[in-house]
Amino acid sequence: MFKRFSGAIAARRMLLERCLPLKDIEELNTSCALDRVASEDIRSSADLPAFDRSAMDGYAVRSTDTKGARPSGPRFIPDFIPQRTGMVVPEGYDAIVMLEDARVRGEVLEVTAEAHAYKNVARAGEDVMEGDTIFTEGHRLRPPDLALISALGIDRVRVYAKPDVVIIPTGGKLVDIGARRLEPGEAYEINGLMARLYIEKWGANVRKTKIVPDDSERIREAISSNLDADMIVIIGGTSVGEKDYAPRILSEMGELYVHGVRLQPGKPTAFGDVAGRPVICLPGYPVAALSNLYLFIRPAIKRMAHLDDEPQRVQARVVRKMTSKPGYLSLVRVAFREDGQVEPIMVSGAGILSSVARADGFVVVPEELEGFEEGDMVEVVLYE
Amino acid sequence: MFKRFSGAIAARRMLLERCLPLKDIEELNTSCALDRVASEDIRSSADLPAFDRSAMDGYAVRSTDTKGARPSGPRFIPDFIPQRTGMVVPEGYDAIVMLEDARVRGEVLEVTAEAHAYKNVARAGEDVMEGDTIFTEGHRLRPPDLALISALGIDRVRVYAKPDVVIIPTGGKLVDIGARRLEPGEAYEINGLMARLYIEKWGANVRKTKIVPDDSERIREAISSNLDADMIVIIGGTSVGEKDYAPRILSEMGELYVHGVRLQPGKPTAFGDVAGRPVICLPGYPVAALSNLYLFIRPAIKRMAHLDDEPQRVQARVVRKMTSKPGYLSLVRVAFREDGQVEPIMVSGAGILSSVARADGFVVVPEELEGFEEGDMVEVVLYE
Numbered sequence: 001m002f003k004r005f006s007g008a009i010a011a012r013r014m015l016l017e018r019c020l021p022l023k024d025i026e027e028l029n030t031s032c033a034l035d036r037v038a039s040e041d042i043r044s045s046a047d048l049p050a051f052d053r054s055a056m057d058g059y060a061v062r063s064t065d066t067k068g069a070r071p072s073g074p075r076f077i078p079d080f081i082p083q084r085t086g087m088v089v090p091e092g093y094d095a096i097v098m099l100e101d102a103r104v105r106g107e108v109l110e111v112t113a114e115a116h117a118y119k120n121v122a123r124a125g126e127d128v129m130e131g132d133t134i135f136t137e138g139h140r141l142r143p144p145d146l147a148l149i150s151a152l153g154i155d156r157v158r159v160y161a162k163p164d165v166v167i168i169p170t171g172g173k174l175v176d177i178g179a180r181r182l183e184p185g186e187a188y189e190i191n192g193l194m195a196r197l198y199i200e201k202w203g204a205n206v207r208k209t210k211i212v213p214d215d216s217e218r219i220r221e222a223i224s225s226n227l228d229a230d231m232i233v234i235i236g237g238t239s240v241g242e243k244d245y246a247p248r249i250l251s252e253m254g255e256l257y258v259h260g261v262r263l264q265p266g267k268p269t270a271f272g273d274v275a276g277r278p279v280i281c282l283p284g285y286p287v288a289a290l291s292n293l294y295l296f297i298r299p300a301i302k303r304m305a306h307l308d309d310e311p312q313r314v315q316a317r318v319v320r321k322m323t324s325k326p327g328y329l330s331l332v333r334v335a336f337r338e339d340g341q342v343e344p345i346m347v348s349g350a351g352i353l354s355s356v357a358r359a360d361g362f363v364v365v366p367e368e369l370e371g372f373e374e375g376d377m378v379e380v381v382l383y384e
Numbered sequence: 385m386f387k388r389f390s391g392a393i394a395a396r397r398m399l400l401e402r403c404l405p406l407k408d409i410e411e412l413n414t415s416c417a418l419d420r421v422a423s424e425d426i427r428s429s430a431d432l433p434a435f436d437r438s439a440m441d442g443y444a445v446r447s448t449d450t451k452g453a454r455p456s457g458p459r460f461i462p463d464f465i466p467q468r469t470g471m472v473v474p475e476g477y478d479a480i481v482m483l484e485d486a487r488v489r490g491e492v493l494e495v496t497a498e499a500h501a502y503k504n505v506a507r508a509g510e511d512v513m514e515g516d517t518i519f520t521e522g523h524r525l526r527p528p529d530l531a532l533i534s535a536l537g538i539d540r541v542r543v544y545a546k547p548d549v550v551i552i553p554t555g556g557k558l559v560d561i562g563a564r565r566l567e568p569g570e571a572y573e574i575n576g577l578m579a580r581l582y583i584e585k586w587g588a589n590v591r592k593t594k595i596v597p598d599d600s601e602r603i604r605e606a607i608s609s610n611l612d613a614d615m616i617v618i619i620g621g622t623s624v625g626e627k628d629y630a631p632r633i634l635s636e637m638g639e640l641y642v643h644g645v646r647l648q649p650g651k652p653t654a655f656g657d658v659a660g661r662p663v664i665c666l667p668g669y670p671v672a673a674l675s676n677l678y679l680f681i682r683p684a685i686k687r688m689a690h691l692d693d694e695p696q697r698v699q700a701r702v703v704r705k706m707t708s709k710p711g712y713l714s715l716v717r718v719a720f721r722e723d724g725q726v727e728p729i730m731v732s733g734a735g736i737l738s739s740v741a742r743a744d745g746f747v748v749v750p751e752e753l754e755g756f757e758e759g760d761m762v763e764v765v766l767y768e
Binding site: 031135142 | 413414415418432433434435437439441468469470471472483506510511512516518519526527528529530531532534535537539555557561562565566568569571572574575577578581582585623625626627668670674696733735736737738740741767768
């Protein structure tokens with residue numbers, strides 16, 4: 001029996017209390033900092049633009065010289081300088097007359113529209129002033145943000161280091177993908193690949209160990225030798241059988257605070273803490289592992305990485321009754337139909353990975369509901 | 385004046401008619417094919433599982449031997465084999481009795497629950513059968529998909545090649561980011577960085593050329609020497625001034641079918657076709673360039689790459705009146721407030737990149753509207 005059986009939401013809360021935002025910092029070239037999170041406020045040490053700049057092709061003039069100009073009463077100005085967009089507005093001039101409002105007549109400029117002071121001039125510092133805070137600590141750096149930082153001549157930025165996650169696949173009959181053909185009774189170790197690809201996508205660095213056999217001592221060693229990581233994910237051996245070593249090892253090496261959650265699929269999971277490091281045990285059944293990845297590991301990684309994005313969600317109508325286990329939080333796989341409605345994929349068996357292949361996402365059914373009725377609007381979380 | 389002035393939606397339609405899904409194919413290791421698109425149906429050449437597999441820890445039995453077993457009337461079975469989850473079910477046995485329903489009594493197994501045929505057995509091929517099509521052409525390969533393909537022993541997959549995009553930044557007073565300090569009147573070339581980071585994120589390979597000066601012949605050369613690309617993006621010199629060479633060059637080298645769009649910001653754009661290659665001209669003002677990136681380049685790249693994802697959208701209430709230019713499609717930058725409502729950032733001036741830094745996304749105001757009223761629900765497209 002599960003020793004520390006928990007509700008799914010309570011289990012997640014306990015996990016997140018132990019997965020704090022990391023404090024490690026690294027300095028990167030600005031152009032390499034895409035989607036990283038600023039670890040300090042970013043301030044400008046310059047004005048942008050650095051000078052009064054023409055915002056249009058036209059002619060630099062003194063605005064007072066254009067006073068009253070109109071098509072039926074043009075002004076003729078002797079003192080003007082042709083300008084292109086982006087050029088420095090010359091000293092002593094304070095407005096740009098657009099090409100369509102002016103024409104050169106020999107030595108003078110005929111102006112047919114009044115230009116007030118700083119008309120068509122991008123003033124020094126109008127975008128950013130020296131000393132302005134342009135991004136605050138915690139801001140994710142998007143492409144236009146890195147462009148702005150670069151425009152200010154800031155070549156290096158400080159960002160939070162990515163969490164380092166170690167994945168330890170365990171199991172006696174597992175073979176590395178592509179290593180060799182399988183003997184009867186063997187299977188390829190695929191959960192490690194799935195977990196690595198998701199965890200990297202969510203913003204962490206991942207290191208995957210060799211497959212560790214179902215051997216208490218070897219699993220213990222694998223944990224001990226990876227305590228430099230920010231999080232350890234053990235795959236397999238998480239249930240309550242004789243050889244389900246992982247949860248027992250956690251309680252011996254540190255604290256086991258969750259073992260078994262009211263989550264379907266994904267019940268046989270376990271969370272522990274070894275030497276201050278969160279350790280998460282994923283079940284070996286891939287669909288159960290996927291539930292755990294989305295419900296627990298994604299928010300934990302995001303929190304450690306100072307990121308707060310959510311997976312994309314779409315509202316849709318469900319075409320058939322969708323049942324779930326009472327008292328359990330359920331993640332029900334669904335597929336969109338041509339007409340935009342969704343169909344639940346009610347396949348039992350957490351081993352059936354092809355049910356995910358056919359799914360576009362999943363619907364979260366809260367513990368207190370027993371599903372949704374045909375025609376109900378549901379929120380579909382799209383698989384990333 | 386703009387020669388081929390178009391509505392924004394019409395311009396996009398014309399562009400997309402010329403940006404067809406690419407047919408080039410490449411073969412990758414399965415574990416390296418994340419987020420790539422299958423260029424052919426993927427079929428299984430094996431059953432998954434490859435054998436009848438125990439779905440539980442327990443005992444393999446003949447189901448007929450358990451007939452009628454119940455707690456008050458157990459059956460005693462001499463012929464049984466202990467099983468762990470995932471093991472091959474031995475020849476001649478057809479059910480697994482769970483640990484909690486059985487106890488070994490000397491030489492026999494006491495069974496307290498009836499097990500029908502194939503109870504707790506994952507049958508060979510129940511996930512995937514030999515010959516099944518597991519993914520159809522056009523499917524984006526997500527982490528669990530690559531896990532499934534790997535489970536079937538398929539080490540290589542064929543996917544569509546990514547579009548190759550060449551970015552050509554143009555301008556006389558531009559300096560490469562970080563190359564040196566700026567002289568008065570100069571600026572760093574930042575649009576190329578912003579465009580590269582977005583276009584890569586959207587699924588293309590990007591090559592950026594050196595900055596090309598405002599010189600008709602040099603721009604022409606830069607286009608000619610990059611016609612091996614699937615798309616060319618020219619930045620700067622797209623308007624109607626004397627030195628705005630790019631559109632004129634397109635009409636000379638091939639076809640110029642859009643010059644100027646009713647889009648705010650982002651009006652001075654141009655689309656052409658040179659030797660069958662789409663060429664898109666982005667304005668040099670970064671906020672205008674960003675509008676064009678989202679409205680035109682994103683869907684064009686996605687279409688060429690066989691991808692169909694949309695940027696994430698969120699519904700929110702707008703706290704202040706949001707005005708837009710009548711007859712123009714407008715992308716209005718907005719920022720979320722603490723209370724979840726959005727505030728429009730009504731900064732005119734497509735040069736003001738800090739307005740994007742403060743924005744979380746944008747609201748698309750259709751041509752036929754003149755904005756939104758305070759309190760209206762709007763759809764916010766989040767900046768990626």
